[in-house]
Amino acid sequence: LPLWERLKRRIIDGEKKGLEADLDEALAQRPALEIINDVLLDGMKTVGELFGSGEMQLPFVLQSAEVMKSAVAYLEPHMDRVDGGGKGRIVLATVKGDVHDIGKNLVDIILSNNGYEVVNLGIKQPVSAILEAAEDKKADVIGMSGLLVKSTVIMKENLEEMNSRGIAERFPVLLGGAALTRAYVEQDLADLFQGEVRYARDAFEGLRLMDAFMA
Numbered sequence: 001l002p003l004w005e006r007l008k009r010r011i012i013d014g015e016k017k018g019l020e021a022d023l024d025e026a027l028a029q030r031p032a033l034e035i036i037n038d039v040l041l042d043g044m045k046t047v048g049e050l051f052g053s054g055e056m057q058l059p060f061v062l063q064s065a066e067v068m069k070s071a072v073a074y075l076e077p078h079m080d081r082v083d084g085g086g087k088g089r090i091v092l093a094t095v096k097g098d099v100h101d102i103g104k105n106l107v108d109i110i111l112s113n114n115g116y117e118v119v120n121l122g123i124k125q126p127v128s129a130i131l132e133a134a135e136d137k138k139a140d141v142i143g144m145s146g147l148l149v150k151s152t153v154i155m156k157e158n159l160e161e162m163n164s165r166g167i168a169e170r171f172p173v174l175l176g177g178a179a180l181t182r183a184y185v186e187q188d189l190a191d192l193f194q195g196e197v198r199y200a201r202d203a204f205e206g207l208r209l210m211d212a213f214m215a
């Protein structure tokens with residue numbers, strides 16, 4: 001197989017052996033971020049489709065996710081970094097009940113590489129932990145990720161909790177993840193939330209919105 005097809009296949013098949021050699025070859029031709037966005041994420045997309053249609057079983061999805069994570073970890077040091085930092089601080093978490101963290105961690109990498117301080121709390125974070133961290137770390141923004149349909153409801157509840165604690169105006173909120181839609185976030189959730197809430201389709205939009213929040 002040609003290199004790009006082979007790399008995509010590695011994600012789909014969950015095949016780690018020889019991954020680094022392929023990534024080295026890829027890095028000689030294209031920037032790390034492009035490899036992630038155009039090749040590896042394409043593989044994850046196929047994994048999602050195969051899983052959704054019942055053609056792929058969960059343990060294999062997990063293997064694909066592991067290879068994806070290894071690949072991103074290998075590529076990360078090769079990414080462009082804006083020095084300086086100190087543009088702002090975000091507390092980032094996958095919401096309660098949700099274990100998906102590949103997208104969240106990409107958001108972490110993109111924001112960290114572009115001058116933001118990211119406090120990454122990990123997965124399955126209850127709203128209390130997110131809000132505590134936001135207060136403790138003096139976050140400028142709260143970022144929540146979630147891929148399950150259930151997570152979109154949790155996010156709504158989290159915003160309501162911020163309303164009732166009277167802290168909605170202190171922390172702009174950035175939401176992302178496959179089950180969300182722009183309309184749900186920027187119409188439905190924005191209507192009920194007393195602060196500012198925005199939807200990011202991908203990590204780059206997350207960065208643009210962070211820049212906008214901090215402007």
Ligand code: B1M
Nearest residue numbers: 048052098099100101102103143145148149176177202203
């Ligand atoms: Co799960 N899973 N999974 N899974 N999984 C989905 C989400 C699913 C759509 C698959 C499907 O059915 N086709 C489906 C959800 C269905 C639904 O809710 N309606 C699903 C399911 C059902 C499940 C389980 C329930 C399966 C089971 O146990 N029977 C279970 C849930 C466990 C739980 O959470 N409690 C489960 C488990 C898993 C694995 C552990 C095997 C693994 C996750 C491993 C890991 O993350 N460490 C996994 C995977 C890999 C997937 C799919 C195939 C791929 C997700 C992924 O990593 N994509 C996924 C299919 C899909 O998404 N279509 C699926 C790549 C990643 C880069 O994209 O996270 O969307 P994403 O991030 C994007 C944007 O969304 C955005 O930026 C990123 C790109 O730049 N973004 C943000 C994300 N967060 C952001 C935050 C921001 C800004 C942007 O600011 C804060």
